[in-house]
Amino acid sequence: xxxxxxxxxxxxxxxxxxxxxxxxxxxxxxxxxxxxxxxxxxxxxxxxxxxxxxxxxxxxxxxxxxxxxxxxxxxxxxxxxxxxxxxxxxxxxxxxxxxxxxxxxxxxxxx
Amino acid sequence: xxxxxxxxxxxxxxxxxxxxxxxxxxxxxxxxxxxxxxxxxxxxxxxxxxxxxxxxxxxxxxxxxxxxxxxxxxxxxxxxxxxxxxxxxxxxxxxxxxxxxxxxxxxxxxxxx
Numbered sequence: 703x704x705x706x707x708x709x710x711x712x713x714x715x716x717x718x719x720x721x722x723x724x725x726x727x728x729x730x731x732x733x734x735x736x737x738x739x740x741x742x743x744x745x746x747x748x749x750x751x752x753x754x755x756x757x758x759x760x761x762x763x764x765x766x767x768x769x770x771x772x773x774x775x776x777x778x779x780x781x782x783x784x785x786x787x788x789x790x791x792x793x794x795x796x797x798x799x800x801x802x803x804x805x806x807x808x809x810x811x812x813x
Numbered sequence: 814x815x816x817x818x819x820x821x822x823x824x825x826x827x828x829x830x831x832x833x834x835x836x837x838x839x840x841x842x843x844x845x846x847x848x849x850x851x852x853x854x855x856x857x858x859x860x861x862x863x864x865x866x867x868x869x870x871x872x873x874x875x876x877x878x879x880x881x882x883x884x885x886x887x888x889x890x891x892x893x894x895x896x897x898x899x900x901x902x903x904x905x906x907x908x909x910x911x912x913x914x915x916x917x918x919x920x921x922x923x924x925x926x
Contacts, residue, residue, distance in 0.1 A: 733913055744817075744903055744917030745856075790855060794913055799863075800871070801915060803848075803855035 712808040721778040723807040725791030726771075732794040734767055736776050739788045739806070748776075748789075783813045816840065817918035819904050824923045826898075834889045834921045836904030842916070843909060845887040849873060850901040850920075859902075862887055891923065898925045 715721050727734070733752045737745040751758045751767045751774065758765045764777040778785055788806040795802065817838040826832045836845065844863045848856040858871030862881040876895025881887055887906075891898045901922050905915040 735913065737915075737917075742901075742920070742922070744819075744919045745905075745915070746917070747914045750913060799912070800858060800861065801846075801913075803857075805853065805855040 712810070714810045714812065715781055717781060717783055717811055717813050719781055721781050721785070721809050721811070722775055723789055723809070724773060724775045725804055726773045727791075727793045727802075728772065730796045731769075732796055732798075734765075734774050735792045735794075735801070736763075736765060736774075737790045737792060737803075739790065741787075745790065778809070781809075781811045783811050785809060786811045817904055817906055817916055819902075819918035819921050822919065822921060824921055826923070826925050828925055829893045830925075831890055831892050832898075832923065832925075834891065834902055834904075834923070836887045836889065836918060837885055838887075838904075838906045838916075838918075839885060840906060840908060840916060841884070842906035843884070844907045844912075845881070846905040846907075846915065847871075847877070847879065847887070847889045848903045848905065850903060856903060859889065891925075898923060 735750045736748045739745045749760045749765050751765050762779045767774045788808045790803050790806045792801040792803045820835045846861040847859040850856050857873050859877050860871050860879040862868035865884050868879050868881050878890045901920050903920045904918040907915050
């Protein structure tokens with residue numbers, strides 16, 4: 703069953719702006735990950751945040767995790783045209799070793 | 814370069830035919846996964862294998878079969894029993910060093926008419 707569930711939005715922004723997308727999940731988790739998928743390609747792992755972490759940074763990416771609200775957000779700062787992609791969150795529930803993916807957020811960065 | 818390869822990139826089949834999708838990895842990863850992706854949806858797990866000669870059904874295994882005779886290879890057969898096989902199929906693997914991060918292949922787009 704799906705755990706991660708992104709806000710089902712398509713986001714269109716200008717280059718240089720920030721992009722924020724959200725993800726909610728239903729049960730307790732071990733960790734939460736974000737992946738990027740360019741059109742017609744495989745997924746690429748971006749960042750993993752553990753259940754005992756609240757915020758994590760990687761380059762222009764900032765991920766937050768609120769386990770009390772069972773939600774996470776991914777912020778991409780100073781977006782570039784190359785950031786145009788779909789972004790998926792995925793969770794590993796406690797007692798499980800299988801990733802459950804959300805439906806993805808499509809982000810279009812206009813040059 | 815280490816990675817996962819899937820072939821072919823595009824595959825066309827007639828209804829009623831079985832078709833096998835290839836997935837090979839040279840990352841020395843123990844676990845491998847097959848997902849199906851439909852437009853506007855996330856990935857759904859078909860089968861996964863944590864070691865050679867062992868595999869488990871995922872959430873949507875009906876109409877699919879797999880084998881894991883070698884660590885490097887995890888082929889997926891889409892059988893004629895799969896009612897709606899047209900989709901984008903993704904193979905992934907994980908290693909013991911980073912057991913949660915999945916590495917994905919480029920995918921195979923299967924069209925059945």
